[in-house]
Amino acid sequence: MKILLIEDDMDLGNGIRIALADQGMDVTWVRQLADAQRQVEQRGFDLLLLDLGLPDGDGMSLLAALRREREGVPILILSARDALSDRLQGLDKGADDYLVKPFELAELLSRVRALARRSYGFDGETLELRGIVLHAPTRRVTVNGRAADLTGSEYELLRMLMMRADRVVTRRALEEQALPGAQANASNSLDVHMANLRRKLGEGLVRTVRGVGYVIDQREGGR
Structure with a gap:
C-alpha cells in the first residue's frame, strides 16, 4: 500500500x-x-x-x-x-x-x-476480487485457484487496479508507479503490459477507459 x-x-x-x-x-x-x-x-x-x-x-x-x-x-x-x-x-x-x-x-x-x-477490502495481506486473489507478502496471484505467473510490472499494475476497484486509474499513475523508467518512457509500454496481463488473467476483467486509463469493476459488466 x-x-x-x-x-x-x-x-x-x-x-x-x-x-x-x-x-x-x-x-x-x-x-x-x-x-x-x-x-x-x-x-x-x-x-x-x-x-x-x-x-x-x-x-x-x-x-x-x-x-x-x-x-x-x-x-x-x-x-x-x-x-x-x-x-x-x-x-x-x-x-x-x-x-x-x-x-x-x-x-x-x-x-x-x-x-x-x-x-x-485489503487486510494488509490479501486482496480478492472476481476470482483473483493477490497475496501481498508473497506477491502470489491466483486466478480461480490457478497460479498466475506475473512479471513484477504486471503484479504492480494488478495491485493498483485491485486497490482502486470501481475507480479509474490514469495511465500516468500506472506508468509512474508500476513501470521502470525506461519502460514508462516507451510510448506503448503500458498497453503491451496490459495486453499481457489480460491474457494471463482472462478477458473481461480489466476495462479500458479510452483516453483516461484502466479500471477493474467489482462486478462483471459494471460501469
Whole structure:
C-alpha cells in the first residue's frame, strides 16, 4: 500500500515512516504543504496521513482540495488539535478518521489497516476480487485457484487496479508507479503490459477507459 505521510515533526514523522515500512507499506514522507500538493499531483496514493499544523499552511486547505478532486482517497488526520470542534471540522470536511497526538504507533497502524479494509477490502495481506486473489507478502496471484505467473510490472499494475476497484486509474499513475523508467518512457509500454496481463488473467476483467486509463469493476459488466 502506497501512503503519503504529511508531517513536519522530524521525530514523529521518522517514527511513523519506520513503523509503516516495517509493515510492508511504501511510504513517501513530506514536511510541507507545497511538497504534499506536488506529490498528490504527480503520484497516486492509496492513503494519506495528514498533519494540520504545517509550516507553510493549514492542512485543512489540502483536505478540502483533495475532497474536491480525489474523493476516493482515504485520509487520516494526525493532529494535536484535540477539541471536539476540531475533530468534527476535520471529519465534516471529508477526513475518514482523526487521531489526536500524542498517540501510540500501534493505534495508528490499527487505524491504517481499518481504513484499508473499509476502503479497499485489503487486510494488509490479501486482496480478492472476481476470482483473483493477490497475496501481498508473497506477491502470489491466483486466478480461480490457478497460479498466475506475473512479471513484477504486471503484479504492480494488478495491485493498483485491485486497490482502486470501481475507480479509474490514469495511465500516468500506472506508468509512474508500476513501470521502470525506461519502460514508462516507451510510448506503448503500458498497453503491451496490459495486453499481457489480460491474457494471463482472462478477458473481461480489466476495462479500458479510452483516453483516461484502466479500471477493474467489482462486478462483471459494471460501469
